[in-house]
Amino acid sequence: MKQLNKLIDHIVHRVNINLREPLVDVGPFIKDLIPKDSFALYYAFYSLTNTHPLKFHFRHSSVGGTYFLGKCVVDHSILHKSDIRGDELKRKGHLVAVSGHNIKLRDDEVIYIRDSFLMKTLVHNNSHDPENLEVFKISNTVSLHYANIHGTSVEGCFLEPFSTVDLSICHDCAIGSYSYVQAGELSHKRIRPGRVWVKADGAFEFNYQFPTEVLAKYIRIEDSRPKGMFMDFFAERKEDFIPIYSAVNPENMIDVPEGASVSPYAVIKGTCKVDKNVLIAQRAYLEDSILGPGSNAQENCYIINSVYDGEDVTAHGGKVIYSHLQRHVFVGFNSFLNGKKECQIEVGAKSIIMPHTIIDAQEPIKIPENCLVWGYISKQEDLEMHSLSLTDFAALKGQFRLGNLTFEGIGAKFVERFRLRIEHILECNGAFWDGSDEKAGHAQQTQDISFNILQPYPEGDLKGLYPELSIDPLEPSEL
Amino acid sequence: MKQLNKLIDHIVHRVNINLREPLVDVGPFIKDLIPKDSFALYYAFYSLTNTHPLKFHFRHSSVGGTYFLGKCVVDHSILHKSDIRGDELKRKGHLVAVSGHNIKLRDDEVIYIRDSFLMKTLVHNNSHDPENLEVFKISNTVSLHYANIHGTSVEGCFLEPFSTVDLSICHDCAIGSYSYVQAGELSHKRIRPGRVWVKADGAFEFNYQFPTEVLAKYIRIEDSRPKGMFMDFFAERKEDFIPIYSAVNPENMIDVPEGASVSPYAVIKGTCKVDKNVLIAQRAYLEDSILGPGSNAQENCYIINSVYDGEDVTAHGGKVIYSHLQRHVFVGFNSFLNGKKECQIEVGAKSIIMPHTIIDAQEPIKIPENCLVWGYISKQEDLEMHSLSLTDFAALKGQFRLGNLTFEGIGAKFVERFRLRIEHILECNGAFWDGSDEKAGHAQQTQDISFNILQPYPEGDLKGLYPELSIDPLEPSEL
Structure with missing residues (x-):
C-alpha cells in the first residue's frame, strides 16, 4: 500500500502545479476517496x-475496474472504474484536414494517460486536437465521478463530478460539477458548476447556467466529496453490477437480433427487448425497457421503464426513466430524464435534449417534435423558457436570451453541427447497418470480443498497484 | 485459425527433426487433437x-486453460490446459553446488518453453540441469495428457500420456505412456510404455515394467489417441471444473484453517475437511475426504472418499479413492489407488507408493507400515511380488529381482534419497509450519494471490492465438 500512497501524492503534486492559477488543491478531493482495500479488489x-x-x-x-479498448498507455496514474474506449482512434496513414491542409498520420493514434487520477471517468476518443494527431493525451489531470472526456487533450485539469469536456482542448482548467464545455482551446479557465457552454469561433456561442440551489439538489460538493440525487441514483443500483463482474464471460440475459450488440458487462433487468442494430455498451443499465432499431445506450446510461421508437441516442451517462422517445431523439451526455409512473415524459421525433439537461417531472411532460431542450424542467410550462423548435433556433441570428440561456451567432450553424454529430454517432454505432461492410459500426464490430482480466498485487507494499504490463498485437508470422 | 494451423505445423516439423532417431512422427498425435473451437474457448x-x-x-x-506462476516465457508454442508452476525457480545470487563447485546464479531462473506443444502437462521446476542454471528449458517437445515434467530440461522429446520425466535431462527421447523416468541425462532413447526407471549413477538402478496387457486397460494409444480407464476417469469428472473456471475469483467452499491453503481453482465436492498446513493445489479434486495436518493434494490429484492422517503427500496426478493413509505416506506421481466401498485400501505409516503404481483393489488391501510398493496390485497377495519393507530394501546390495522388478546397487542410498525428497516436498509445501517465516512453504505463501485472466483472439485468422503479452514486476519507484 505504501507505493500506492506515494503515487497519489505524486499525482496531487503534479496537478496542483498545473492548477496554480486558478488555484485548486486537488489533494482533499482524491486522498481517501477510494477505500484503500478497493484498490486491490477490482x-x-x-x-x-x-x-x-x-x-x-x-x-x-x-x-x-477500468475497461480498455484499442491502443492505450497508462503511466504513473490511478484509474478507478473508468472507461477508456479507443475505438475511434485514428490510424496510420489516415488524412486529417486541418485549416485546409491534409495531414497524414505517421502512426496509429494512442490514448496516453500520464500522472493522472481518473475516478469513474469516461474517456472517448474521436479526437480534435490538431497539434497532437498521434497522441490522445491526458496528463496531470484529476477527474471525478462520471465526468466525460471526449475527443480532447486535457493537461493539468481538474474535472468535478458529472462534468463533460467535449471536443475541447484544455490546459490548466478547473471544470465545475455538471458543467459541459465544448469551446475549443481553453487555458487557465475556471468553469463554474452547472454551466453548459458550446462555442464555435466565428459561428456561435451557447451558454446556459443552472441556478446554484437547483443544481445542489442533484450534485454538489460537501467537504470535498460529491453528494446529491445523482450520486444516490448510482449508489442504489451499483449492486446490480456485482454478478456481471464476478463472471469471466458473463452471459447475455436477452435475445440479441442480427446486427445488434449487447455488452456482457451491461445490466439487463426485468423484461427488455432490443431490436436490430441496437448497441448496448459496457456499464449501461437497462430495466423493463424496449429499444427500437438503431437505438443505443452508451456507457453509464440508465434506461428504465422506457420505450425508444428507433434511432434514439442516449449519450454517455444519460439517464432515461419512464420516458417514451419517438424516432431519432438525442439525449445528451449526463442528461437526467426522471419521469415517474404517474408523470411520464414523452419526447417528440427528432428532438434534441442538450447535454446536461435535467427533466425531473412533477407532472406528465410532453416535448414536441423537432425541438431543442436545455436546462432545468420539472413542469410542462418550464418548456417555455427551456426549449425552442429547432426550426426557430436555426433562424436565430445575433443575440438571443431566454431565461438563463444566452445565444449569440448563427443558429443555423449550431443546429447543422448538432445534426451532423448525431448522424455521425448513429453511423459510428452501426444504426443504419444493412448487412454491408460500409455501414457496419460498433454494434456489428464489437460482437466478437474477448477480455483479458488484469489484477493488482493483493498484499504488501505494492498492494493495489499493477505489475508493468504490455499487450501487443500478434504480427502475422512467416512460419 | 489460419495462423494456429501454421503454428501446429511448425511445431510438428521442429519436433520431428529432433526425433529422427528414434523415429516418431508426432504429427498424427497433435493434429486435430484439440477441437479447433476449444482454442478460442479457454x-x-x-x-x-x-x-x-x-x-x-x-x-x-x-x-x-494454462496456469502460470513465476517467471515464464512461452514462444511459438501451444499449451493447452497445462500447469506451468515456477514457484521453486532459483533466484539471482543463489549458490548451486555442482561437482564440488558452488556456482552463483547471475539472473533469476526462468521457465522457457519454445516451439513445443504441451497438452494437459504439468511442468514443475526444482531444476537439476547444471548446464542451464538460469533457464529451465523445454524446446521442440510434444507432451500429451497428464504427463509431468519436473526439474528437468527437455529438448526434442515426445512424452506420451501419463508419462513423467523427473529430474532427468532428456535430449531427443520418446517416453512411452505411463513411463516414469528419473535417470540423469538421456539422449536419443525410446522408453517403452509402463517402464518405471530410477537410476543414480554409481549408486542404484530401479526398473519395473508393467505387463503390456495390464497397462492397456488403463492407458493405451489407439489411432494416435489416448484411451483407457485413466482417460475415462478424467472425462467423467471434467464438468465439475466448469463453475470454477466461470468465475473471476472463485470462492472456497470449505473452511480453511490457519496455515492451510486451498486453491480457488480446486474442486471441493461433498463433505471435506482440511486441517492446518494442508495444501490443495489448483486443479486438485477433493470429494468427501479428510486431510490431516500437513497433508497435500498436488495438481491433477483426485482424492475421493478417503482419509489422510497427516503429512501425507499426493504427488502430481495421484488418484486416491476409498483409501486410508496413515501418517507420512507418500503417493507417487500418477499413481492410482482405486479402492472401492467394499474393497478399501489401507496404507501404513511412512510407506512409499512408488510413482506410477496401480492398486486397483478387487478385495480390501492392507499395506503395512514402512513399506515400498510398486507395480500392479489388485489383491492382497499381489503385495508379495510388488512390495518390500523399507528396512529390507535399504539392506539390498548388488542385484535383486522380484517379478518384473530388477534392482541393482545400494538399497540404502535409494531409500535415503527417497526419504530426503519426501521431506523436501513436505517442507516446501509448508507442512511443518509453526508460525515462523523459516518454516513457511507453499501453503502459507500462496494465500494472497490474484489472477490475471488472459484470453485469445475470438475470431478471424488469429483465432485461438494470443497477442504478444508481457507482465513484469513493478519496480519500487523513486516517487
Whole structure:
C-alpha cells in the first residue's frame, strides 16, 4: 500500500502545479476517496477484437475496474472504474484536414494517460486536437465521478463530478460539477458548476447556467466529496453490477437480433427487448425497457421503464426513466430524464435534449417534435423558457436570451453541427447497418470480443498497484 | 485459425527433426487433437503474489486453460490446459553446488518453453540441469495428457500420456505412456510404455515394467489417441471444473484453517475437511475426504472418499479413492489407488507408493507400515511380488529381482534419497509450519494471490492465438 500512497501524492503534486492559477488543491478531493482495500479488489479488463488495433501498456499504475479498448498507455496514474474506449482512434496513414491542409498520420493514434487520477471517468476518443494527431493525451489531470472526456487533450485539469469536456482542448482548467464545455482551446479557465457552454469561433456561442440551489439538489460538493440525487441514483443500483463482474464471460440475459450488440458487462433487468442494430455498451443499465432499431445506450446510461421508437441516442451517462422517445431523439451526455409512473415524459421525433439537461417531472411532460431542450424542467410550462423548435433556433441570428440561456451567432450553424454529430454517432454505432461492410459500426464490430482480466498485487507494499504490463498485437508470422 | 494451423505445423516439423532417431512422427498425435473451437474457448491465468518473482512473456502462442506462476516465457508454442508452476525457480545470487563447485546464479531462473506443444502437462521446476542454471528449458517437445515434467530440461522429446520425466535431462527421447523416468541425462532413447526407471549413477538402478496387457486397460494409444480407464476417469469428472473456471475469483467452499491453503481453482465436492498446513493445489479434486495436518493434494490429484492422517503427500496426478493413509505416506506421481466401498485400501505409516503404481483393489488391501510398493496390485497377495519393507530394501546390495522388478546397487542410498525428497516436498509445501517465516512453504505463501485472466483472439485468422503479452514486476519507484 505504501507505493500506492506515494503515487497519489505524486499525482496531487503534479496537478496542483498545473492548477496554480486558478488555484485548486486537488489533494482533499482524491486522498481517501477510494477505500484503500478497493484498490486491490477490482480488476481491469482489456478488450481483444479483430477490428480494433491493439496496444496496451501500463506502468506504475492502478487501474482497478477500468475497461480498455484499442491502443492505450497508462503511466504513473490511478484509474478507478473508468472507461477508456479507443475505438475511434485514428490510424496510420489516415488524412486529417486541418485549416485546409491534409495531414497524414505517421502512426496509429494512442490514448496516453500520464500522472493522472481518473475516478469513474469516461474517456472517448474521436479526437480534435490538431497539434497532437498521434497522441490522445491526458496528463496531470484529476477527474471525478462520471465526468466525460471526449475527443480532447486535457493537461493539468481538474474535472468535478458529472462534468463533460467535449471536443475541447484544455490546459490548466478547473471544470465545475455538471458543467459541459465544448469551446475549443481553453487555458487557465475556471468553469463554474452547472454551466453548459458550446462555442464555435466565428459561428456561435451557447451558454446556459443552472441556478446554484437547483443544481445542489442533484450534485454538489460537501467537504470535498460529491453528494446529491445523482450520486444516490448510482449508489442504489451499483449492486446490480456485482454478478456481471464476478463472471469471466458473463452471459447475455436477452435475445440479441442480427446486427445488434449487447455488452456482457451491461445490466439487463426485468423484461427488455432490443431490436436490430441496437448497441448496448459496457456499464449501461437497462430495466423493463424496449429499444427500437438503431437505438443505443452508451456507457453509464440508465434506461428504465422506457420505450425508444428507433434511432434514439442516449449519450454517455444519460439517464432515461419512464420516458417514451419517438424516432431519432438525442439525449445528451449526463442528461437526467426522471419521469415517474404517474408523470411520464414523452419526447417528440427528432428532438434534441442538450447535454446536461435535467427533466425531473412533477407532472406528465410532453416535448414536441423537432425541438431543442436545455436546462432545468420539472413542469410542462418550464418548456417555455427551456426549449425552442429547432426550426426557430436555426433562424436565430445575433443575440438571443431566454431565461438563463444566452445565444449569440448563427443558429443555423449550431443546429447543422448538432445534426451532423448525431448522424455521425448513429453511423459510428452501426444504426443504419444493412448487412454491408460500409455501414457496419460498433454494434456489428464489437460482437466478437474477448477480455483479458488484469489484477493488482493483493498484499504488501505494492498492494493495489499493477505489475508493468504490455499487450501487443500478434504480427502475422512467416512460419 | 489460419495462423494456429501454421503454428501446429511448425511445431510438428521442429519436433520431428529432433526425433529422427528414434523415429516418431508426432504429427498424427497433435493434429486435430484439440477441437479447433476449444482454442478460442479457454483462458489462461497468471498468478500474482508478493512472494514469487514475476516475469511473463508470450509470443506467437496459444495458452488456453494454462496456469502460470513465476517467471515464464512461452514462444511459438501451444499449451493447452497445462500447469506451468515456477514457484521453486532459483533466484539471482543463489549458490548451486555442482561437482564440488558452488556456482552463483547471475539472473533469476526462468521457465522457457519454445516451439513445443504441451497438452494437459504439468511442468514443475526444482531444476537439476547444471548446464542451464538460469533457464529451465523445454524446446521442440510434444507432451500429451497428464504427463509431468519436473526439474528437468527437455529438448526434442515426445512424452506420451501419463508419462513423467523427473529430474532427468532428456535430449531427443520418446517416453512411452505411463513411463516414469528419473535417470540423469538421456539422449536419443525410446522408453517403452509402463517402464518405471530410477537410476543414480554409481549408486542404484530401479526398473519395473508393467505387463503390456495390464497397462492397456488403463492407458493405451489407439489411432494416435489416448484411451483407457485413466482417460475415462478424467472425462467423467471434467464438468465439475466448469463453475470454477466461470468465475473471476472463485470462492472456497470449505473452511480453511490457519496455515492451510486451498486453491480457488480446486474442486471441493461433498463433505471435506482440511486441517492446518494442508495444501490443495489448483486443479486438485477433493470429494468427501479428510486431510490431516500437513497433508497435500498436488495438481491433477483426485482424492475421493478417503482419509489422510497427516503429512501425507499426493504427488502430481495421484488418484486416491476409498483409501486410508496413515501418517507420512507418500503417493507417487500418477499413481492410482482405486479402492472401492467394499474393497478399501489401507496404507501404513511412512510407506512409499512408488510413482506410477496401480492398486486397483478387487478385495480390501492392507499395506503395512514402512513399506515400498510398486507395480500392479489388485489383491492382497499381489503385495508379495510388488512390495518390500523399507528396512529390507535399504539392506539390498548388488542385484535383486522380484517379478518384473530388477534392482541393482545400494538399497540404502535409494531409500535415503527417497526419504530426503519426501521431506523436501513436505517442507516446501509448508507442512511443518509453526508460525515462523523459516518454516513457511507453499501453503502459507500462496494465500494472497490474484489472477490475471488472459484470453485469445475470438475470431478471424488469429483465432485461438494470443497477442504478444508481457507482465513484469513493478519496480519500487523513486516517487
